[in-house]
Amino acid sequence: MRAMWEEDDGYITGYMCGTDFECEFGAASNGNTVYPSVGDLKERSRCWEGCGIIEVKVKFSKVVVEPAPL
Numbered sequence: 001m002r003a004m005w006e007e008d009d010g011y012i013t014g015y016m017c018g019t020d021f022e023c024e025f026g027a028a029s030n031g032n033t034v035y036p037s038v039g040d041l042k043e044r045s046r047c048w049e050g051c052g053i054i055e056v057k058v059k060f061s062k063v064v065v066e067p068a069p070l
Helices: 018-024 038-044
Strands: 011-017 053-059
Touching: 011 018, 011 038, 018 053, 038 053
Parallel strands: none
Antiparallel strands: 011 053
């Protein structure tokens, strides 16, 4: 499987709140938001000045549940 915005190295670059990454990412039961650009994060998140913004790389690992057939 390949994502539409995947880079040549197989990763997709995203941006998120520094505090969300440091304290919650991978453990928050309601999830965390990864934005496609710094501008999108600044527009939609109010805490970025206090929490900072970090760049993350996301890479496909495996299909956990197959999608329903069309």
